[in-house]
Amino acid sequence: MVWLLGFFLAPLLIIFVVSFGSNDATGHITLANPGLQNYVEATKPEFLPAFLNSVRYSLLTTVFSIGIGYPIAYWISRHGGRHKVLLLILVMLPFWTSYLIRTYAWMIILRDNGVANSILQAVGITDEPIPFLNTDFSVILGMTYGFLPFAILPLFVSIDRLDDALVQAGRDLYASGRGVFMHVVLPLTMPGIVAAAILTFIPAMGDYVTPDLLGGAQTSTIAKVVQVLFTSGRDWPYGSALGFMLMVITLAGTFLALRALRQETFG
């Protein structure tokens, strides 16, 4: 507990404080003229695209992860039979291998003379290589791939916990298959969906590796800007301000998701 206070909460407070500071002439952080200048700077229009990119990538990643993850979780739970555990482990296997390595694998597949284009050209779908890499497509694909297991696990838990009797009751009351799903299955698994959304949205917001490796130099996200400011940029106070804003957006997203869930559950 003390450890977390000392090495987690205290550093967080420090970036909050530093975000009001500035660099002095020698490049050291100073709190001599504290103020909101970093935040004013951060809300300038030229940074809007980075913010929008972050939110857009994260939201789309979340939507795709749940859109793909829900049927898979459902399939494992309802059709997996005695292989359920093995099927889940197979989903987890990519998750336990380095995120970095997986992203790198996508680079091999998606580059202009990569695997995907070779196949497409061999089959004759296209003559010219399709530029997959360094596009929105590649970033969202990479993120969805990376965070899909985070979505599948909570979805699986909530679907697997679902009482068959309730579904059967819906059937007996002459609901159609679709009706049962919309009015029984979906509402009852909503906590799983929200958990999945949170577990994909948060890492997606903070991810700079995927936008960097699969998005190329032109793709800017807040996490990438923060990373540059802290490494080559060396403007820590400004980076802290952006980082703090990133955290606020993330927590706000989480909070909204939970509130939506509560309204869904309790009317």
Added chain:
Amino acid sequence: MTRGRNPLLTAFAILIYAFLFAPIVVLIIFSFNVSRRNFVWLGFTTDWYPKLFANGDLLDALWITVQVAAIAVIVSTVLGSFLGLALARNRFRGAGSAEVLILLPMVTPEIIMGISLLIFFTQLFDQNGSLGQIAIAHITFCISYVAIVVRARARGMDPHLEEAARDLGASSTGAFWHVTLPLIAPAVGAGAMLAFALSFDDLVITSFNAGVGSTTLPIYIYSSIKFGVTPQINAISTIIVAVVAIALLIGWRLGTFRSDEGRRIDDAEAEAAAA
């Protein structure tokens, strides 16, 4: 639920499993590629594997990663287990805020933790890039995971067992060693495994806190990817994938994986819903 098979859903599931494994298969295939630039397939070779073991930088990075992971696993498992036990019993004041404090590192984007620890160490301790600093950073993000896994297990444990041991004359340390610890051992093991995986794989938090001479394997791989790749990266990745797959298989065979992993997610989800 009607147990009727839905062929469309099954087809979709197979497609997604293919999607999950395609990159890993490609990665492994390309570790046997003759081409040095590794863009296109030029022919089969196993040369990259022996070269791996002659690459001093890479071996150094691997050694540092293992050292950091070992420290992180030991410290975070011990601290996290006690924290998890304490939370499961809920007997101390401020338990509610403690719960929140444990969840916070899990819902904070990694990059935020990375920069905050960087400023923390440079400003307060004039430290930058030591091995200890990385280890502390890793311990910090591992504790929560261990605590949550252990807490889930300890909650399912019958508190009377420990009382019974005490009634039979065991000292409190004796009851802990002979009753409590064996009962939560699978969760402690699962937590330690999770901590190892998190620490071994971490790039973001480490990259902000690493300095000269503390390049971990993920950082080494990242810079290789950015500045010209060689199939060596594929080769080391293949080895890592193989090790992970074997470990998972053993875990599955032992059966501990099943219950604890399930519980962990169960708990994280319940937690998220309750927060």
